[in-house]
Amino acid sequence: QKEVEQDPGPLSVPEGAIVSLNCTYSNSAFQYFMWYRQYSRKGPELLMYTYSSGNKEDGRFTAQVDKSSKYISLFIRDSQPSDSATYLCAMSYSPGATNKLIFGTGTLLAVQP
Template structure:
């Protein structure tokens, strides 16, 4: 079982709608979570990171962590066609004194004009 699980989608929404993305995690030493956006044939780019429960906002993006249910979410308000991409969640794992990242498989999002 993967440490971080994500629905692969695709998730199709009309322009202007709210996109809701979710990940579940099983174990997290630091509970330091990240969301990445990956366009086709490009490298993942960091969108947001959070290490506490509750919400964190950055423009149209809101990251939410619910530690009681081990659930992390990303909301995109007023979605645009340019938001069409694959969204990856990641959890910082540790082994001994190292930090390394465990990624979900990604959710493909399609925003239709």
């Protein structure tokens, strides 16, 4: 079993829809939770990060972390065709000897105009 599970999709939604992307994880030691966006043939771009549990909002994006359920979500409001990309969740431990990120497989999102 992978440490981080993410539905690969693809997920297709009409423009203006609310998108919900999710990841589950098994390692309770994870403290940092990130969402990256990756366009085709580009490097991942950091969208949101959250430390421990709670919600964080940035414009049309909201990240939620539920450590008791080992479940994280990213919501995109008023989705746009330019949001079409692969969304990767990533997790890490507290800063220390390693700051490596553990990624999910990514969910491919297509927003139809």
